[in-house]
Amino acid sequence: MVVRSDVSVAAIGTMASLPDDISPLRIGTGLVVDDRAYVVLGRIRMYWADGAWNEWFIDDGTTPGWLVEAQGFFSVAFPLPLPPVLVDAPWPVLGATLDLGGTIYRVSDLKEATCRGSEGELPFAAPSGRVVRYADLNSPAGGFVSLEDSDEGRRFSSGANVHGDDLGFSNLRPVEGWVEPPRRARSDGDPEFPPGS
Amino acid sequence: MSDTQSPPWRAPSAARARVLNCPSCGGSVTVRANGISITAVCSSCGSTLDVSNPDVRLIEEVRRRTHEPPIAIGMRGLLVGTLWEVAGFQSRADATNGWSWDEYLLFNPYRGFRFLVQDDDDWVLYCMLRQDVPDPVQGFEGRRYTQRGTGIARTTYVLGEFYWRARVGDEVSTAEYIDSPWLLSREQNGDEIIWSRGIQLEGETVGTAFGLQSDFVSGGVSGKAASRNERTNGVIWVGVAAVIMLLLLHMIPFGTSRSAVVFGRTFHTTAANEGSTLTTEVFTISAKGGNLRITAQAPVFNNWVELGISMVGPDDITFNATPSIEYYYGQDSDGSWSEGSQSTSVTFRSVPGGDYRLLIEPYAGAYRANPENPNAWKPNTPVDFTVTVTRHVPSWGNFWIALLLLIPYPIFRYFFPSTPPAPKPDASPWPASTWKPPP
Numbered sequence: 001m002v003v004r005s006d007v008s009v010a011a012i013g014t015m016a017s018l019p020d021d022i023s024p025l026r027i028g029t030g031l032v033v034d035d036r037a038y039v040v041l042g043r044i045r046m047y048w049a050d051g052a053w054n055e056w057f058i059d060d061g062t063t064p065g066w067l068v069e070a071q072g073f074f075s076v077a078f079p080l081p082l083p084p085v086l087v088d089a090p091w092p093v094l095g096a097t098l099d100l101g102g103t104i105y106r107v108s109d110l111k112e113a114t115c116r117g118s119e120g121e122l123p124f125a126a127p128s129g130r131v132v133r134y135a136d137l138n139s140p141a142g143g144f145v146s147l148e149d150s151d152e153g154r155r156f157s158s159g160a161n162v163h164g165d166d167l168g169f170s171n172l173r174p175v176e177g178w179v180e181p182p183r184r185a186r187s188d189g190d191p192e193f194p195p196g197s
Numbered sequence: 198m199s200d201t202q203s204p205p206w207r208a209p210s211a212a213r214a215r216v217l218n219c220p221s222c223g224g225s226v227t228v229r230a231n232g233i234s235i236t237a238v239c240s241s242c243g244s245t246l247d248v249s250n251p252d253v254r255l256i257e258e259v260r261r262r263t264h265e266p267p268i269a270i271g272m273r274g275l276l277v278g279t280l281w282e283v284a285g286f287q288s289r290a291d292a293t294n295g296w297s298w299d300e301y302l303l304f305n306p307y308r309g310f311r312f313l314v315q316d317d318d319d320w321v322l323y324c325m326l327r328q329d330v331p332d333p334v335q336g337f338e339g340r341r342y343t344q345r346g347t348g349i350a351r352t353t354y355v356l357g358e359f360y361w362r363a364r365v366g367d368e369v370s371t372a373e374y375i376d377s378p379w380l381l382s383r384e385q386n387g388d389e390i391i392w393s394r395g396i397q398l399e400g401e402t403v404g405t406a407f408g409l410q411s412d413f414v415s416g417g418v419s420g421k422a423a424s425r426n427e428r429t430n431g432v433i434w435v436g437v438a439a440v441i442m443l444l445l446l447h448m449i450p451f452g453t454s455r456s457a458v459v460f461g462r463t464f465h466t467t468a469a470n471e472g473s474t475l476t477t478e479v480f481t482i483s484a485k486g487g488n489l490r491i492t493a494q495a496p497v498f499n500n501w502v503e504l505g506i507s508m509v510g511p512d513d514i515t516f517n518a519t520p521s522i523e524y525y526y527g528q529d530s531d532g533s534w535s536e537g538s539q540s541t542s543v544t545f546r547s548v549p550g551g552d553y554r555l556l557i558e559p560y561a562g563a564y565r566a567n568p569e570n571p572n573a574w575k576p577n578t579p580v581d582f583t584v585t586v587t588r589h590v591p592s593w594g595n596f597w598i599a600l601l602l603l604i605p606y607p608i609f610r611y612f613f614p615s616t617p618p619a620p621k622p623d624a625s626p627w628p629a630s631t632w633k634p635p636p
Contacts, residue, residue, distance in 0.1 A: 020209060020212075020215075020231065020232060021212070021231050021232020021233060022212045022213070022214065022229075022230055022231040022232055022233065022306045023212060023232065023306070024212060024306055024307055026210075047249065049362070050235055050361050050362040051233075051235055051249075051360055051361055051362075052232065052233065052235075052249060071233055071309055071310055071325070071360050072233070072304075072305075072306075072307075072308060072309020072310055073309055073325070073327060075327065094385075094389070094390060095390065099501075099562075102499055102525070102567075103525075104329075104523070104525060104536065104537075105329070106329040106331075108329065108389070108390050108391075109389055109390075110389075138327055138328050138329045139328065139329055140328055140329050140330070140331060140337075140534055140536055141328065141527075141529045141531065141534060142327060142328040143328075144327070161327035161328060164307065164308070164309075173210065173211060173212050174210070174211045174212070175211065175212040175213070175306045175307075176211055176212065176213040176214070177213070177214065178280075178305070178306050178307070180307060181278075181279055181280065181305070181307055181308065184277075184278045184279065185278060188277045188278030188279075189277045189278075189396055190277040190278060190279065190311075190322075190324065191277075191311070191322055191323060191324040191379075191393075191394040191395055191396045192308075192311075192324040192394075194338040194394070194531055195338055195339070195340060195379050196338075196339065197531070
């Protein structure tokens with residue numbers, strides 16, 4: 001691990017320095033979720049055996065949530081109370097479904113990940129080495145549900161997989177060698193968007 | 198927001214690619230998707246590096262000769278409204294028939310990744326989906342897709358960087374669906390199901406975007422394709438002859454009675470029947486061996502019925518099935534959608550003849566109150582379902598399985614003298630009842 005001289009001694013052991021990445025997001029980046037103006041306050045960087053992703057803590061002053069950034073894709077999720085049936089339910093297997101108010105979510109991803117660093121303001125301590133087990137579920141319309149399990153117990157959140165174009169980012173971090181692209185026309189044929197959209 | 202902590206560290210003000218030295222040969226390696234890419238292959242010596250950590254580790258010191266793909270790593274091109282940079286390249290081949298194709302991993306820090314796939318002169322641009330695709334054949338996003346093929350894709354060559362631990366020898370099971378110019382692709386390994394949406398592109402479009410020479414993108418004339426076609430001609434003719442024979446054999450019933458319905462009944466139930474056992478009259482299955490299909494139908498709409506069925510026969514031989522009938526329909530910003538079906542069936546490959554009866558335990562969404570609308574529920578809401586038992590169902594599945602087994606073999610043997618590895622079994626879904634519905 002690289003020990004940075006500007007890290008306070010108190011932080012070592014609880015917070016790791018954050019390995020840099022190419023993400024255009026940063027603390028202070030603004031975004032719009034459901035017509036509400038959010039600001040990025042902090043981030044957790046999670047690693048699993050074969051990859052890594054960012055969990056950005058976002059707040060609009062009333063309803064804090066998370067913007068998950070993985071491989072250039074975004075999901076917005078808000079914490080919910082754990083449904084009682086999931087308190088002791090066995091961990092799902094890939095392909096299992098969950099009926100949430102009539103919408104069927106399917107388990108598409110099971111991972112165990114380790115926190116390898118964090119920055120900024122977070123709603124809980126995210127020490128480096130904190131291990132979290134994830135079950136991610138998707139609905140046919142792109143709804144997103146996540147069940148997490150860690151030493152602090154299970155956490156449940158719900159939201160949606162979203163297009164970066166639709167988040168109205170502001171105050172992005174510059175990326176060397178790249179220009180922030182203009183918002184696309186859906187008719188350009190990018191398969192990120194469904195046919196005929 | 199208790200336990201808030203002050204920032205001990207902040208990311209640099211500008212994001213940038215990472216440049217490192219290959220621990221094997223010292224050559225310069227650029228990691229374009231810095232912080233996302235997990236592996237990078239050194240373009241100088243071909244060694245595979247783990248770039249997921251600040252300390253670069255050598256995964257595989259190969260010192261193999263690298264060959265530059267037709268669109269070089271690092272090239273940029275404007276496609277579907279976005280400027281993309283080629284970050285990675287892999288060749289993959291079907292593990293059963295040896296058919297190979299190339300995939301470019303395209304990257305833009307604001308738009309993520311796309312896969313540009315070249316299969317001879319066909320080009321498809323794919324984007325990973327983050328939504329469930331219940332069954333593309335039943336319709337998805339207003340289009341009806343046709344299944345084009347399934348297989349095991351094995352990675353045979355990698356260059357550049359990847360956001361997963363890409364290795365030669367990686368295998369995933371694949372299924373592809375087409376409703377031209379759109380495609381859906383499903384890839385599954387142990388812990389992940391990945392659906393991707395693709396759109397066919399003209400070779401000329403790709404050529405213009407990345408400044409390629411026209412004879413390359415028009416396809417068909419590349420040395421690889423031409424030589425493959427020549428060499429496989431003989432094997433293909435053997436395959437065609439075998440398919441014709443198989444088709445003839447399949448169509449001749451050999452005296453077996455086909456699709457005989459041996460039992461059928463509609464059940465009328467209410468919440469009082471939930472979990473109780475309904476026992477049917479005895480029905481007889483002919484002594485001739487063969488398959489048997491249990492079909493369950495229910496007129497469900499935005500609801501579900503699940504039946505625990507035991508078919509008990511002579512000497513208490515028991516066949517168990519848990520058909521789940523669910524059908525959902527709705528409207529969202531993408532238009533109308535539906536998933537599931539009002540009919541489902543389970544086929545047993547070999548059921549001996551004799552006298553049987555069914556024990557059926559019904560469960561249904563309509564037996565219970567909807568937590569969102571508890572006042573609308575009536576305990577006496579009828580739930581009807583029909584169970585049909587059919588003997589000697591013509592199984593085109595068997596035909597396709599035989600076809601799949603028959604066709605690739607000579608081709609495969611021609612390319613690979615060794616035996617193919619067994620495909621990884623798909624994880625069987627965990628019984629969903631615990632998960633639906635939350636109270």
